[in-house]
Amino acid sequence: MTTELEAVDLGKRYRRGWALRECTFDLPEGRIAALVGPNGAGKSTLMRLAVGLIEPTTGHVRTRDTVAFLSQDKPLYTGFTVAEMLRAGASMNAKWDNEYATRLVREADVPLEAKIRTLSGGQRTRVALAIALGRRPSLILLDEPLADLDPLARTEVMQALLGEVVDTGMTVLLSSHVLADLEGVCDHLILLAGGRVRLDGDVDDLLAEHRVLIGARELATPNVSIVDSRTTERQATLLARTRTADAGWEPHQPTLEELTLAYLRSAKEAA
């Protein structure tokens, strides 16, 4: 299995403190990975370190090949036309596939002569994506690219992205606060909280290793690793790192949303 992105003891300290600490993980080639974490968890810092925009304080991060990065504030000149923007992309990148970038723009139904400022949020994202992909990256880092889009535009951008992933086999690291955007799309998870990696790995493996356990409130807590527990007057709901359930507990495999929410809650309570 080839590693596309590797972080070893990666840390970044700003004057106010650590933004990222002791991060060690591998992202295998060809994965669509979700980078999940609350505000200030260190997601943007991790991506900026990975593309070399900032230097680590500790450890290192390595990428295998060409990396593209799309930040939430899409790097587009609003006074340019789409065609001018593509030319700018070509002039800034030694490795540039103009035919491919232009095709992606056409597939988005964006006129080449339109000024960037006249485009909708969804169209701007598609143009920014075309310019990022025009470099033919083996890895693309997307920092909340869907944040300002309506649900229809989110779906369209995601489908366009996934189509390209299938065609090219590239690896994706995608951060989003909207867990529903990631369910059914991502096959790998990196969960950050408080600047640390709390959970990472193959999504199917992680889901198989956990159970949601529902039982009467007075039942004895099972002797397994409990990530999160919530109780109502009668019932307890646990998320545990286990494949089995004690008598009395009704188990089910969590969804990706249940799993991530439980880890985010537990990190918040521990903070």
Ligand SMILES: Nc1ncnc2c1ncn2[C@@H]1O[C@H](COP(=O)(O)OP(=O)(O)OP(=O)(O)O)[C@@H](O)[C@H]1O
């Ligand atoms: N340039 C900087 N100078 C000082 N502190 C910074 C800088 N960039 C980020 N930080 C701090 O580092 C921490 C992590 O920030 P980061 O932007 O990486 O988090 P995030 O997970 O991307 O958050 P969000 O979901 O809100 O975008 C925060 O406490 C933030 O205030």
